[in-house]
Structures are given as structure tokens and as C-alpha cells.
Amino acid sequence: MLINKKRIRNCKNYLSHIDEGATIYIGLPITEDVSNKLKYIGFENLTTGESLVPSPKLGPVSKFNANGKGIPQKDQPMETAYRQQYHEWEDWGGNSHSRIVDIPYKRYPRKWIPSPWVELVIVSTEDQHFVVAGSPIIKGETEEEVIVHQINLMLEIFKRAEILHENLERYEVPEVRRLGWDVLPTGDLPWSKFQEHLTPVLEKKSRNKKVVIFDRIETISQYKPDFHAIGTHGYRGYIIFGFTQLNLYIFESAEYGNATYVFEGNWVELSKMSKAEIINGNLHKHRFIHLDGWKRQIAELFPKYKGKKIS
Known part of the structure; x- marks a missing residue:
């Protein structure tokens, strides 16, 4: 997966497709431009095993990587610190003098964060060379701040x-099919991964609404759709769960209170219509209101699961 940004703050979205316990690297294949940059920062032969810690002069991430940094503790009283400064002057007789003096100033106390000291390392397969940042990462075990730092070092x-x-x-x-229009305006992901995409949408909702919406979406996800699609408003609009073999398409809302729509046929054209057009034209196969019995109505769409535990 390619990350092409100036800097990231967290890595959850970039790791959501990776299984827990999987081992990964943060790196790049060595193309011509990568090779030129590696030689610029000090690599010599680009042979397997060659490594170095990037110069702190390359940018703030590289500076922290090599030198560490102090974090101001603004909840504490300010303290007197000193910086050295070269000072020269002439006396009344025209004689020059100089010395280094300590200049006092006030600042917040610093908490020192040691340098991560991540090395860039050349590694190889049978037919290609790569540069990787630091040690391999284990999803679910390596701390997020370590992963973010490795990514940001490469980005810098x-x-x-x-x-x-x-x-x-x-x-x-x-695959996530991103549609170029709203879905009922107003890929295939397992529930564990799908849930991560929904979290940012629901984070400002009350705990009660979150529980209700997650329960509805998880209920449909358990029947294993072959794809889902989203519109230009992302998961804030309707989410389409596609069951292609059944010619069945469920439109469920990530908003609290809206009904569930079930369609057969051309889901792409149907999803461009407004709810009023859908209802007035009686174009939906089912419209399930979110009341007691909703889960039973969903289950009846999938007779092969009748009497079976859905995992």
C-alpha cells in the first residue's frame, strides 16, 4: 500500500487491511529516484545489509530520530535556563575583547524523549532491492508511535x-467502490475491518446511537456480502451491501433512524435516485423500518442461513 503524504498522525487507516500478528516492513523498492536520494544522504554501494541513520539535517523527523527532543511541560512553573552566546566588544582604549557568555531566559521544564535511532537498511529479494526503515513491524504488537515514526521518516x-x-x-x-454521486441522498471487507471505517463517522454520536447503528450494520455484514459501495458523502450516506449471486442489494444507513431498503436489479441506477423517487415508484423490493423484528426481516432474505449460527 502506497502512502503519499507529507506526514501522518496515526496509522490505523493504513493498517486496517492487515491481519493481526502479520509481519510487515515500512519501505520502498529502490527505483532510480530512490537510489539517487539514498546516495545523496550517504549510502555508497546500495548493497544488501548497508545501513545508516539519516542525518538530522534532513528535516524535523530526521532530527528527532537522531537527536531526540524535549517536550515543554506547560502544566509546570517556568524555570530559568541558559543559552550560550559569543560576545565581543571594544574598551575605551580601542582594544578588542571577546568571550562566550551565558544568557538566562525563562522556559517551561522539558521532558526528554530519547532518539528512536531508526536506521535505513538495504534489503533484497531475488530480483529487487528495497530500502526499509527500522525493524520489522508486527501488527497488534508494535506500538503505533513506532510505526508512525518509521512512516514519517520515509515520507520526509x-x-x-x-x-x-x-x-x-x-x-x-x-476494493471499496467509490461512487461519484450520493447514494440515496437526504469490497469486500470483513466486519472487523469494516468497523474501522465506520468509527470516524460515529465518533461524535451518543453511545446509545453508536451501539444501535453498529448492531444494524454488523447484522447485515454477518451474511457475508461480496462487496459494499459508498457515495460521495462516504459512510455518512447509505452503505450498499451487494449479494451478487442472489441479485440482492441492501441499502443501510450509517445515520440513526433511516429505514433499510432492499433492491433487486440495477443497484447503480437505483442508488442515484432520491428516497422519494424510490418510494413513489415502488422500486424497492422491501423497506424495513428499524423496529422490533428488523433482524428477523433481514434473516428471511437469506434462507440458506435459516437455523444456522452466523459467525
Whole structure:
């Protein structure tokens, strides 16, 4: 997966497609431009095993990586600190003098964060060379701040970074079909991954509404749709769960209170219509109100699951 940003603050969205316990690297295949940059920062032969800690002069991330940093503790009283300054002057007789003096100033106490000291390392497969940042990462075990730092170090130096398999192959992200219009205006992801996409949408809602909406969406997800699609408003609009073999398409809302719509046929054209057009034209196969019995109505759409526990 390619990351092409100036800097990131967290890495959850970039790791959501990776299984817990999987080993990954943050790195890049060595292309011509990457090779040129590696030689610029001090690499010599670009042979397997060659490594270095990037110069702190490359930018703030590299500076922290090599030197560490102090974090102001603004909840504490200010203290007197000193900085040295070279001072020279002439006396009344025209004689020059100089010395280094300590200049006092007030500042907040600092909490010192040691340097991560992440090295860039050249690694290889049978037919390609890569540069990776630091040690391999284990999803679910490596601390997020370590992963974020490795990614940001690569972004600062190379303007991009990739998440690579343990065997250095690129990760392919599960497909999400992004539609160019609202879905009922107003890929295939397992529930554990799908839930991560919904979290930012629901974070400002009350705990009660979150529980209700998550329960509805998880209920449909358990029947294993082959894809889902979103509109230009992202998950704030309707989410389409596609069951292609059944010619069945469920439109469920990530908003509290809206009904569930079930369609057969051309879901793309149907999703461009407004709810008023859908209802007035009686174009939906079912319209389920979110009341007691809703889960039973959903279950009846999938007779093969009748009497079976859905995992």
C-alpha cells in the first residue's frame, strides 16, 4: 500500500487491511529516484545489509530520530535556563575583547524523549532491492508511535512510503467502490475491518446511537456480502451491501433512524435516485423500518442461513 503524504498522525487507516500478528516492513523498492536520494544522504554501494541513520539535517523527523527532543511541560512553573552566546566588544582604549557568555531566559521544564535511532537498511529479494526503515513491524504488537515514526521518516526523505509483506511484496488493499454521486441522498471487507471505517463517522454520536447503528450494520455484514459501495458523502450516506449471486442489494444507513431498503436489479441506477423517487415508484423490493423484528426481516432474505449460527 502506497502512502503519499507529507506526514501522518496515526496509522490505523493504513493498517486496517492487515491481519493481526502479520509481519510487515515500512519501505520502498529502490527505483532510480530512490537510489539517487539514498546516495545523496550517504549510502555508497546500495548493497544488501548497508545501513545508516539519516542525518538530522534532513528535516524535523530526521532530527528527532537522531537527536531526540524535549517536550515543554506547560502544566509546570517556568524555570530559568541558559543559552550560550559569543560576545565581543571594544574598551575605551580601542582594544578588542571577546568571550562566550551565558544568557538566562525563562522556559517551561522539558521532558526528554530519547532518539528512536531508526536506521535505513538495504534489503533484497531475488530480483529487487528495497530500502526499509527500522525493524520489522508486527501488527497488534508494535506500538503505533513506532510505526508512525518509521512512516514519517520515509515520507520526509522520499516523499512516499509503502507497507510491504514480510517477503517484501506489496499489500493489495481490498476494493471499496467509490461512487461519484450520493447514494440515496437526504469490497469486500470483513466486519472487523469494516468497523474501522465506520468509527470516524460515529465518533461524535451518543453511545446509545453508536451501539444501535453498529448492531444494524454488523447484522447485515454477518451474511457475508461480496462487496459494499459508498457515495460521495462516504459512510455518512447509505452503505450498499451487494449479494451478487442472489441479485440482492441492501441499502443501510450509517445515520440513526433511516429505514433499510432492499433492491433487486440495477443497484447503480437505483442508488442515484432520491428516497422519494424510490418510494413513489415502488422500486424497492422491501423497506424495513428499524423496529422490533428488523433482524428477523433481514434473516428471511437469506434462507440458506435459516437455523444456522452466523459467525
